[in-house]
Amino acid sequence: MIGTARLRRRRVSASAGAALTLLCALLAAGALLVILGYVVVQGIGAVNWAFLTQLPRPVGMTGGGVGNGILGTIIIIAIAAAMAIPLGLLTGIYLALFGRGTIPEALRFLSDVLSGVPSIAIGLFAYTVLVAPLKHFSAFSASFAFMMLMLPLLVRTSEQAIRSVPQTVREGALALGMSNFRATMRVVLPTARPAIITALLLAIARVTGETAPLLFTAFGSQFWETNPGRPMAVLALQVFNYAISPYANWQAQAWGGALLLIVAVLILSLGARYMLSQASRRLES
Amino acid sequence: MTASATPAIAPPETVLATDDLSAYYGTHQAVGNVSIAFRRQAITALIGPSGCGKTTLLRCLNRIHELAFDACVSGRVLFDNADIYEWGTDPMAIRRRIGMVFQRPNPFPTLSILDNAVAAGGRRLNRRAKLEVAERALRAAALWDEVKDKLSRSPLQLSGGQQQRLCIARAVAAEPDVLLMDEPTASLDPIATAVIEELMASLANQFTLVAVTHNMQQAARVSDVAAFMLADESRTGRLIEVDDTAKLFTKPSDRRTEDYITGRFG
Amino acid sequence: MDEPAFRRIARFVSPVDRGFAAVVYGGSALFAVLIVGLFIELVLGSWPSLRAFGPSFIWKSAWDPVASKFGALPMIYGTVVTSFIAILLASFVGIMAAVFLADFAPRWIAAPLSFLIELLAAVPSVVYGLWGLFVLAPLVRTTIGPVLQHLLGWTPLFAGPIYGVGLLTAGIILALMIVPTVTAISRDVIAAIPRDLREASMALGSTKWETATRVVLPAARVGIFGACVLGLGRALGETIAVTMVIGNRPEISASLFAPSYTLASVIANEFTEATSAVYISALIELGLILFVVSIVVNAVARLMIWSVRGSRA
Numbered sequence: 001m002i003g004t005a006r007l008r009r010r011r012v013s014a015s016a017g018a019a020l021t022l023l024c025a026l027l028a029a030g031a032l033l034v035i036l037g038y039v040v041v042q043g044i045g046a047v048n049w050a051f052l053t054q055l056p057r058p059v060g061m062t063g064g065g066v067g068n069g070i071l072g073t074i075i076i077i078a079i080a081a082a083m084a085i086p087l088g089l090l091t092g093i094y095l096a097l098f099g100r101g102t103i104p105e106a107l108r109f110l111s112d113v114l115s116g117v118p119s120i121a122i123g124l125f126a127y128t129v130l131v132a133p134l135k136h137f138s139a140f141s142a143s144f145a146f147m148m149l150m151l152p153l154l155v156r157t158s159e160q161a162i163r164s165v166p167q168t169v170r171e172g173a174l175a176l177g178m179s180n181f182r183a184t185m186r187v188v189l190p191t192a193r194p195a196i197i198t199a200l201l202l203a204i205a206r207v208t209g210e211t212a213p214l215l216f217t218a219f220g221s222q223f224w225e226t227n228p229g230r231p232m233a234v235l236a237l238q239v240f241n242y243a244i245s246p247y248a249n250w251q252a253q254a255w256g257g258a259l260l261l262i263v264a265v266l267i268l269s270l271g272a273r274y275m276l277s278q279a280s281r282r283l284e285s
Numbered sequence: 286m287t288a289s290a291t292p293a294i295a296p297p298e299t300v301l302a303t304d305d306l307s308a309y310y311g312t313h314q315a316v317g318n319v320s321i322a323f324r325r326q327a328i329t330a331l332i333g334p335s336g337c338g339k340t341t342l343l344r345c346l347n348r349i350h351e352l353a354f355d356a357c358v359s360g361r362v363l364f365d366n367a368d369i370y371e372w373g374t375d376p377m378a379i380r381r382r383i384g385m386v387f388q389r390p391n392p393f394p395t396l397s398i399l400d401n402a403v404a405a406g407g408r409r410l411n412r413r414a415k416l417e418v419a420e421r422a423l424r425a426a427a428l429w430d431e432v433k434d435k436l437s438r439s440p441l442q443l444s445g446g447q448q449q450r451l452c453i454a455r456a457v458a459a460e461p462d463v464l465l466m467d468e469p470t471a472s473l474d475p476i477a478t479a480v481i482e483e484l485m486a487s488l489a490n491q492f493t494l495v496a497v498t499h500n501m502q503q504a505a506r507v508s509d510v511a512a513f514m515l516a517d518e519s520r521t522g523r524l525i526e527v528d529d530t531a532k533l534f535t536k537p538s539d540r541r542t543e544d545y546i547t548g549r550f551g
Numbered sequence: 552m553d554e555p556a557f558r559r560i561a562r563f564v565s566p567v568d569r570g571f572a573a574v575v576y577g578g579s580a581l582f583a584v585l586i587v588g589l590f591i592e593l594v595l596g597s598w599p600s601l602r603a604f605g606p607s608f609i610w611k612s613a614w615d616p617v618a619s620k621f622g623a624l625p626m627i628y629g630t631v632v633t634s635f636i637a638i639l640l641a642s643f644v645g646i647m648a649a650v651f652l653a654d655f656a657p658r659w660i661a662a663p664l665s666f667l668i669e670l671l672a673a674v675p676s677v678v679y680g681l682w683g684l685f686v687l688a689p690l691v692r693t694t695i696g697p698v699l700q701h702l703l704g705w706t707p708l709f710a711g712p713i714y715g716v717g718l719l720t721a722g723i724i725l726a727l728m729i730v731p732t733v734t735a736i737s738r739d740v741i742a743a744i745p746r747d748l749r750e751a752s753m754a755l756g757s758t759k760w761e762t763a764t765r766v767v768l769p770a771a772r773v774g775i776f777g778a779c780v781l782g783l784g785r786a787l788g789e790t791i792a793v794t795m796v797i798g799n800r801p802e803i804s805a806s807l808f809a810p811s812y813t814l815a816s817v818i819a820n821e822f823t824e825a826t827s828a829v830y831i832s833a834l835i836e837l838g839l840i841l842f843v844v845s846i847v848v849n850a851v852a853r854l855m856i857w858s859v860r861g862s863r864a
Contacts (some may be wrong), residue, residue: 017764025648031671035727039681087581089578090574100354106583107579114586115849116781116846120818121841122589125592125593128592148589169391171349175384175456176455186396205673209677212676239678240791243680258677
């Protein structure tokens, strides 16, 4: 009798436990749906053609858009990626091909350290090296900060991607008399490409919504600014400034901007996922 | 074949030879003091149990061994009477003249079948020249008829045996003098193996072949000369005996060779 | 024994490969220089403040830019309290969700659910902040706050006026933001626990729940703890979302309903308005503190995760 009562209690607690874990998983995933839902409901009304293509209007006037912020986001990220990709790839190649011993280990550690540094501290770094000496804010300093934010992911992933190219494939290239350079460019990197593109997309997704370092680098602008040497509007920064403003129509625009950010990040994440499936398919061979 | 070599100049039928060659991984000596001459346009089979150093020896012959980060060699490898480990020798030039086929087919996954076939030299070739080189190589590898209609496809769609023949074509396209083969049929089924073995025989009309195998039947079937290697007590691979295949398999002069080919160990 | 004449093999002989190696080395060196430079620049930038206030910067609580008196204690307090709330809430939910994903869920549920939770990590900080400011903060003011005060108002933690923005709201937002980190890494760590350990437990007649809580979780505890510490690291440095919901007031208050400040949010809020050199320097020193703390926290977390999972996190 005691035995069966105990068994029943154990069964009940097992079911309750399983239910608890399910509840927590749903809670975590549900949070996303709730936030997404709010952003869509609140933001969809603000998004229209004018919102996407026009300049912001001054306080008191309705309408206007975040067109310059969208353009600025694209410019700043493009410059950041143009700097981060070669640097990240070179470091990844170094770690994958010459990566034994103390110096590479130290470099890996540094890279991991960088991935944990808060973005605001990286923004301060960009400020001290590129803003303070020149005495004015600039889009380029924001690109520099974004580059620092993108690098750890690019370095680590390109190292792993290059390592995961089978050694026999590399040897096959070298056995044909290819130089290390040519074997890497023509055979190894193309094989690793889907994984590297995945990392790039994730890195871009990460900086797309990044705001903190922009406060004192890109700073923001009311105009169509395309010169990276000058302050530039950025979508995430506009969302922040509109959100903390006291004006209802700006707050509505903040929701609209948030919706754009989320859509961009979702597309990038889904793209990364697709590339990842390509990468694993390639490695099965 | 045996002791007819004069010390100073290798006999004319020898294209590649080692002289007191040892190979190391760090401090571990994997191959010890091997001196062997490979006869021109013949197939030499390197046989022996696993871990006897035959693959390492093979990898020393085109300087692929040194890709291991702690690799070292001592002794000489003579190719056209010049030591390929001579200071200042370009390993890339050596590898273009001494091709290699690996244990597992390793076509370049992102290149088309055509680009794989011409990978050794295709940089400045126009499409027409590429096709010519590829056709010649693929024909030499007995693969042309099977792939001529899908040259722009991925090599990963080919069967294992076809992939391996593509790798042979890739090596042949570089027009080497020597082809090294590291257990080229180890990952293939019997039918694909038969095709490759047939191919090896035809390639021997044009190239000097050195093939590692631990399949003695295969060695007996395809090779002209066989070399038997065995690891000693410190796991260093030693050359025990080298002779015409027919003689080595019927009347070996060393008792350890006899033990091995009659299946007493390994 | 005579030593064999080792011949070192020259790996790069062709000019192309020499150039290739040089470029690769150069790029890696530049990468290293950037990271080291980050630290050096923060130290240099904080130098005026370090010299003016010395170590007492950390335990002084006055933050008065007008009088040029700067102490970091209120921000350190705010950072610690919000991060603590976040990790308290996120670790339980995250670990349980990880157990579900790794041990209970069938594949067709686990895969999309994992993806959803990982997407949560990709949502930009400013979006969390927006949601926190317009949805969560009013909810705290009208519902969550009063309920907590009614139940626990006798403790100083839940006493005082409820503004909506403040430590508690910031903590909840941070919890939402770090749940994906805790969940994803805990799930990997749990999945790395060998099958035979689970099977041994099940073979003894344990239920799945008992196996999870008594065998799997204890075996994975170091790695899971590491996952939580990594989440903590994210929470410490999180800036924009916190800035939007914490109230931005440099005061130390026992009540979780009170507005406060964190290291990161004070930099975000005041940096562009800072006028004097020592003010800017004090803000950079806050960044330096944040930098050092996050490095220590991340290093600890990664060591813990490696020790279980046996690979890079």
